[in-house]
Amino acid sequence: MAKADYYEVLGVSRDADAGALKNAFRKLAMKFHPDKNPNNPEAEERFKELNEAYSVLSDEEKRAQYDRFGHAAFEGGGAPGFQGGSFEDIFSHFGDILGDLFGQRGGGGRSGRGRGSDLQVGVRITFEEAVRGKKCDVTYERHDVCETCKGNGAKPGTKPHKCKTCGGQGRIARQQGFFMVQTTCPVCQGAGETVKDKCGDCSGQGVKRVQRTLSLKIPPGIDDGMRMRVPSEGETGGPGGIRGDLHVLVQVEPHAFFxxxxxxxxxxxxxxxxxxxxxxxxxxxxxxxxxxxxxxxxxxxxxxxxxxxxxxxxxxxxxxxxxxxxxxxxxxxxxxxxxxxxxxxxxxxxx
Ligand SMILES: [Zn+2]
Ligand SMILES: [Zn+2]
CATH class of the missing domain: 2.60.260.20 (Urease metallochaperone UreE, N-terminal domain)
Incomplete structure (x- = not known):
């Protein structure tokens, strides 16, 4: 079977720039990602093709070779063979592109050290307050690491055990035809650990929902629809992880005559x-x-x-x-x- 043209696979023109490539890849990869299409060999095949096409076209050197020689550029020895590519290779460049979509499974839970997700809260102020600026308090809910169990979900005095199903990896890879599909471990939900005696304070979740109030200074001149970012006030990244940010969306009421x-x-x-x-x-x-x-x-x-x-x-x-x-x-x-x-x-x- 003849291999599809890489540009056609991504649905971009031959002079597409890096941004256009990335966008096209991101869109299609989301659509055909194995997690979204379980037991669908066609989607799997498309996903593999996308991945291969993007790996080549996003690399300036490989793209130049491909433009000159087509698929022949990568056939035979020394070429970056995808067939032999390991599972890690295939997922490696999802880190930067799809990280926010697929990378942080269970973010905020026990599953991990990582960066917590961002949160958004809205504040409504009057036209005059927007002109003069305003100090105000915003209250919102987020998760904090449970202090009783320090986030591991185990009853004090007990310890979580390494998950037997995934060997502590949190994910299981299985061969589906020609392609390896990785899924979150159904037993430990990606945490890599299982807890026998659950912490009573957080029901073994390792995190607790808490209400938080922050004092904010809204600067004079802020306009309707503007967003203020408060770093590290978002969702927890788990024990040892980094907190996400809090985004404050400002709504300004219209004025009676201005x-x-x-x-x-x-x-x-x-x-x-x-x-x-x-x-x-x-x-x-x-x-x-x-x-x-x-x-x-x-x-x-x-x-x-x-x-x-x-x-x-x-x-x-x-x-x-x-x-x-x-x-x-x-x-x-x-x-x-x-x-x-x-x-x-x-x-x-x-x-
Ligand atoms: Zn706890
Ligand atoms: Zn597991």
Whole structure:
């Protein structure tokens, strides 16, 4: 059977760059990963092909050889034969690419030393709080290593035993046709150890769900949808592991009349046609108190006035934005008798 073209396997063009390759591989590898397709030899075959294609195309030197000689570049002696590749080789470059998806099975549990997953918590603040910044407390739930058993899940005074099924590996590899498939050990759930007498405090889990409250300083100028990262306040990575991060998603409530655009603020203001025609002094609200603005005679509908530095502080600490006031000239819909007479006179005078 002729081997499929590596570019076709990944569904990319021949000039795809490293990023495009990686994306294509990641997407397809997720789809055909053996863990997601148990007992599916076709998916297994596709997965193997993907893996092989990516191994070659992601390596600049091998890619150049492949572009020149095709599959012939790797046939015969000295070539990077995949057939003989060990199980570890096949999974080795999943570490960086699929690590977050497949690498941390049971993260946060007894299964391991590693990096705990990241957590996200939302906070809702008012428009003004976003402008001035705010100190606030966020409360969320996460897992901590159980203090009673120090995370091994065993009743104090007892010890966990090495899992007999997987020999302490946490995973079992089995041959499926031509390909080795690795699965989490069903007996120890990947921990590599089994516990006979479970710790009563954590039911043998090694971790406990706890409520945590953190004091946060939300910086002035933060905008709706922005995320703050609090390092090492996420999920536990198990005994000796590293904590994940906490992401704080900030939601900012809209303002009754100010609209935000980055560090600038927009305000709409109605103007009667006499104010627009003759000019006026207006008092407008700003985020920094009321401000008098001059409307020159002959101001047109839609005119925008700019109040410098009356906007929102920039997050980088360099000054603040401006406020823009859009003037909308209104036309009266109901006139008193006197007003009507005056309007008639204006018309007679040529206005
Ligand atoms: Zn415990
Ligand atoms: Zn096991």
């Amino acid at each position: 609209k935000r655009d980055g560090s600038h603020v927009h305000l709409q203001r109605d103007l009667s046609f006499t104010q627009a025609t003759l000019g006026d002094e207006l008092v407008v609200p700003t985020l920094h108190g009321e401000e008098a603005v001059h409307v020159p005679p002959g101001t047109q509908h839609g005119t925008v006035l700019r109040l410098r530095n009356r906007g929102i502080p920039r997050l980088d600490g360099h000054g603040q934005g401006d406020q823009f006031v859009t003037l909308n000239v209104t036309v009266p819909t109901e006139l008193t008798r006197e007003q009507n007479e005056l309007m008639q006179k204006l018309r007679a005078a040529g206005l």
